[in-house]
Amino acid sequence: MGEAQFSLALVDYAIIAAYFIGVLALGLYHSKTRGDESDDYFLAGRNLGWFVIGFSLYASNMSGSSFVGLMGGAYANGIAIYNYEWTAAIVLIAFAIFILPSYLRARIATTPEFLELRYDVRSRRAYSLFTILAVMLIDVAGALYAGGLVIANTFSFLNIWTAVAVLALIAGVYTVLGGLAAVVVTDTVQSILLIAGGLVIFVLGMQEIGGWDAIWTDLEPSKTSLILPMENDFTPWHGLWGVTLLSFYLWTMNQFVAQRTLAAKDLKNGQIGALFAGFLKLPNIFIMIIPGLIALKLYPDLETPDLAFPKLAFELMPIGIRGLVMAALIAAIMSSVDSAATALSSLVVKDFVEPAKPDWSDSRLVAIGQIATGCFLIFAALYAPLIGSFESLFGYFQSSLSYIVPTIVATYMVGLSISWSNGNGAFWTIVGGLVIGIPIFILKEVFSVWEAVGLPPIHYTVMGTALFFIGIATNLGISAMTRQPDKEGVDKLVWSAEEAKKTFGSFQKPYYFDPLLWALLLGIATIGFLVWFW
Numbered sequence: 001m002g003e004a005q006f007s008l009a010l011v012d013y014a015i016i017a018a019y020f021i022g023v024l025a026l027g028l029y030h031s032k033t034r035g036d037e038s039d040d041y042f043l044a045g046r047n048l049g050w051f052v053i054g055f056s057l058y059a060s061n062m063s064g065s066s067f068v069g070l071m072g073g074a075y076a077n078g079i080a081i082y083n084y085e086w087t088a089a090i091v092l093i094a095f096a097i098f099i100l101p102s103y104l105r106a107r108i109a110t111t112p113e114f115l116e117l118r119y120d121v122r123s124r125r126a127y128s129l130f131t132i133l134a135v136m137l138i139d140v141a142g143a144l145y146a147g148g149l150v151i152a153n154t155f156s157f158l159n160i161w162t163a164v165a166v167l168a169l170i171a172g173v174y175t176v177l178g179g180l181a182a183v184v185v186t187d188t189v190q191s192i193l194l195i196a197g198g199l200v201i202f203v204l205g206m207q208e209i210g211g212w213d214a215i216w217t218d219l220e221p222s223k224t225s226l227i228l229p230m231e232n233d234f235t236p237w238h239g240l241w242g243v244t245l246l247s248f249y250l251w252t253m254n255q256f257v258a259q260r261t262l263a264a265k266d267l268k269n270g271q272i273g274a275l276f277a278g279f280l281k282l283p284n285i286f287i288m289i290i291p292g293l294i295a296l297k298l299y300p301d302l303e304t305p306d307l308a309f310p311k312l313a314f315e316l317m318p319i320g321i322r323g324l325v326m327a328a329l330i331a332a333i334m335s336s337v338d339s340a341a342t343a344l345s346s347l348v349v350k351d352f353v354e355p356a357k358p359d360w361s362d363s364r365l366v367a368i369g370q371i372a373t374g375c376f377l378i379f380a381a382l383y384a385p386l387i388g389s390f391e392s393l394f395g396y397f398q399s400s401l402s403y404i405v406p407t408i409v410a411t412y413m414v415g416l417s418i419s420w421s422n423g424n425g426a427f428w429t430i431v432g433g434l435v436i437g438i439p440i441f442i443l444k445e446v447f448s449v450w451e452a453v454g455l456p457p458i459h460y461t462v463m464g465t466a467l468f469f470i471g472i473a474t475n476l477g478i479s480a481m482t483r484q485p486d487k488e489g490v491d492k493l494v495w496s497a498e499e500a501k502k503t504f505g506s507f508q509k510p511y512y513f514d515p516l517l518w519a520l521l522l523g524i525a526t527i528g529f530l531v532w533f534w
Contacts, residue, residue, distance in 0.1 A: 088247045118426075126431060127411075199287055236461070245406050275515065275518040
């Protein structure tokens, strides 16, 4: 992992140091200006506007697998990896129009809290515990590994363990002190750096390779095709619904992303912020995916695809720009770490501590959240280097999620659309999904036992689709067998014909701030990108 070393000049180190100092100062400043209420710490006082929501959503989602994961995935598998980006735009439309109104009406602080209001406390606790484990082991650890991989190959005096520890420490300082308010402000800055760094790589890579047409020549067809045949082992076309399910989980049910919209000052700001994030996702094909193809053309023999980004950055970038791009990478990694750490502390306090100790003061709850953040970061930093045993960072993210989240997505979808589904159906769907999904993942993806015993090969995205429909059938079947009177308040949480009429009846004034119009434009833009790269 440390064979390929890259070097920086003094001015590059100065730029990186200035970035670290600036982010820490910004985070610490917001730690001084936040209020003392727990909502001020965990939800930024529920006062976020659409602009910072959109940028923060983008930064927190992209950074864990952004430069390193997406470029490495494109290097290994071609532009089909863009399916994970455009499906996110479609999901954000559905989230803004159909799901977020229910969340904000319920005034929830965590996405698992919605399950208690809609179903029962068992479902909330089961999903919250799962989310804590998933965010810590997948999101935080994955982001730390991505940063540690590049930094350890840049600074010869650091190995991946110490590089991960440094990232965790710096992100932890302003996250522990400042809470969500500090995170979303630093995320906005980090998003801009991330986009700028990716664009610099794209432009310089295009110049080096000889222009747009040169990217696509002499590449095998599977690398240049967005839609792949059924037998493809990366993303077959019939697995696209499984890809969409992952996006539903990441954008609408995963606390560390959805937390920003829960902190919106009002519904419109939350909706526009989510849709704005969708617009930011679409150009990622230029910022993070096509550079992976450029790396493949220029450096076809990299020891691991995850080195595509650092190789491009240090081979193509002039002195000074290297520092900027390294700062962009660090920004990407840290925005994922801080977002996930804030989500973890929120889950611990809001889903477990506060319900058990309702008389505890806000300052005491915040202190517990800060301690939890520190503990989670330490654990994730110790676990992160072990991710190197997987074939690629992107594969680690996607395959693990495909086996464990589809039944959770099914639980939310049924709860948002069918009023008679109940807590029995929800709880056993969540538990059953984990009991089935985790062993299958271990046997099939980790130890390859599945095919060794003669079972037919099934792509993980297709397996996710199957688990999703099993989850729907389980929830509805158990709910039907244990029918109960509708829970009080459920009518405000389930999508209704009346709400559809209100939402789609007409555009609202001012038109430039109408969520339905933004959703329509995002849908058109998504179709445009698909037609372009089909």
